[in-house]
Amino acid sequence: MSFQRIAIIGLGLLGGSLGLAIAQRLPNASTAGFDADPATRDRAAQLGLVGTVCGTAAEAVAGADLVILCVPVGAMSNAALTFAEALPADAVVSDVGSSKASVAKALAQALPHHTIIPAHPVAGTEQSGPDAGFGELFAHRWCILTPPADVPESAVEKLSAFWEALGANIEIMDPDHHDLVLAVTSHIPHLIAYTIVGTASDLEEVTRGEVIKYSAGGFRDFTRIAASDPTMWRDVFLNNREAVLEMLGRFTEDLTDMQRAIRRGDADKLFDLFTRTRDIRRGIVEQGQDDARPDFGRKDH
DSSP: OOOEEEEEEEHHHHHHHHHHHHHHTTSEEEEEEOSSSSHHHHHHHTTOOSEEESSSHHHHTTTSSSSEEOOGGGHHHHHHHHHGGSSTTEEEEOOOOSHHHHHHHHHHSSSSTEEEEEEEEEESSSOOOOGOOOOTTTTEEEEEEEEEOOOHHHHHHHHHHHHHHHHHHEEOOHHHHHHHHHIIIHHHHHHHHHHHHHHHHHOTTTTTHHHHHTHHHHHHHHHHHHOOOOOHHHHHHHHHHHHHHHHHHHHHHHHHHHHHHHTTOOHHHHHHHHHHHHHHHHHHHTTSOOOOOOTTOOOOO
């Protein structure tokens, strides 16, 4: 049995892409959606991101057997409370947030009598808003589920099958472990990108025009990451602060070690690190998580 009536709360990049993916890959399922922003609701209706765009979250979840929250992690609790009384007793509630321990706690408190299976599709772009959505966003990407111990296995299997139908690969993980893994693979890289782009823009010796004009590939890629949704990433860092700070401490130590190697002219240490990190890049390409072409698949003109 698959989910038949799916409610999507939040109709930006992830929520919109989810609605489009369901329409493409699960044509027998119906979708209803809600977004707190009236302009986003109007645009979502124009784009046909979901079958029905509702005026309230309660209206969207009425009759749903699966509800997926696609809002910033800091807004999960308030969003859930807006539809708690209208939520069917047998509905499964999930999300797409980038931190899991805090989301699990927030949703359990807001919806104490419902089945909650936090999830994180590791997919996205630097774009945001309803116009950024596309149905293939989750294809060949990982979706990590972090179910509480008391959730029925049948519910986990059903949600896994749902994401697999959208083209994703499934991984089951402890929420705290998820938050550590994502801190180093996603959150710290975003923090570095935001910081280095901010540093470049603040340099008195370099004009903003020069930063833009002479951006080489490395800095250009940092600016892509640093263009990500500021509300979402503010909430990620605040809600995953312990894991982020732990990984940031490790990174700071490694960065200091590299600074020392450069100062001492330690060529072997630099070469050994760069060789090891090159192997990581090759592994990412081999697993299909990025494009090996020199332009990373870009259409530069």
